[in-house]
């Protein structure tokens with residue numbers, strides 16, 4: 209009897225041992241799967257880190273919550289590549305806030321330090337569109353000479369990285385529906401806009417090539433694309449190479465304001481005069497004078 213009971217216990221123990229071994233085998237199998245998956249995750253992390261190191265993937269921009277435009281610009285501006293000062297960014301946004309239109313453009317965007325404030329100021333306006341005209345090309349940037357040091361810097365800067373930073377800033381600031389990229393040199397972009405008959409800018413910020421001929425060409429060639437009474441902003445008006453462009457604007461437009469923030473930073477805003485054809489009364493006066 210006792211022997212029978214002992215044999216039964218032994219059989220039960222053997223059965224339980226077998227079950228434990230089975231369970232242990234399943235656990236080992238699952239551990240192996242987890243280790244495999246951990247290896248895949250580590251591999252992916254390594255790939256992402258390599259991409260970040262090699263291509264310098266930009267960090268995320270974090271606009272503060274809340275609706276105050278100036279606070280938003282104060283927080284976002286230091287996170288953007290470029291040269292626009294806080295004073296100029298706030299001045300640009302004031303121009304946008306005070307003007308009526310919604311068709312804005314910028315020639316020479318770089319990392320968006322002036323374009324993002326313009327777009328933040330315009331984004332709640334119905335139909336707001338901010339055209340970012342910029343080739344992000346080292347060869348275009350030095351097509352026309354400025355100074356040797358300046359040209360050397362533009363030959364070497366990683367404009368692809370700057371472009372990636374700009375695009376991710378546009379997304380982070382929720383401006384993808386407002387900003388339109390025109391990845392062309394200004395002369396080619398102008399031909400495209402001219403072909404879209406009737407398209408006129410309410411505000412255009414010219415901050416592209418600072419070479420004398422190109423700066424002047426940008427002002428002269430883009431003026432006909434301005435809406436009557438539209439605002440043209442020109443950067444670096446105290447640069448020797450930009451003075452011809454500035455003087456052309458002084459002569460052909462009404463000066464809204466010129467700002468100098470010290471020896472290095474200067475800019476001006478100029479209101480285009482309505483063309484005669486768009487000023488029936490003035491046109492009539494002139495015609496009657498001619499006929500008299």
Ligand SMILES: C[S@@+](CC[C@H](N)C(=O)[O-])C[C@H]1O[C@@H](n2cnc3c(N)ncnc32)[C@H](O)[C@@H]1O
Pocket residue numbers: 289290291292315316317318319320321322323341342343344345348349392393394395415416417422
């Ligand atoms: C001074 S940066 C612009 C800075 C920017 N607006 C800011 O406030 O930080 C000048 C930009 O003009 C671009 N550029 C140079 N030549 C150009 C051209 N022919 N057409 C359009 N953009 C040009 C350069 O690639 C460069 O990014």
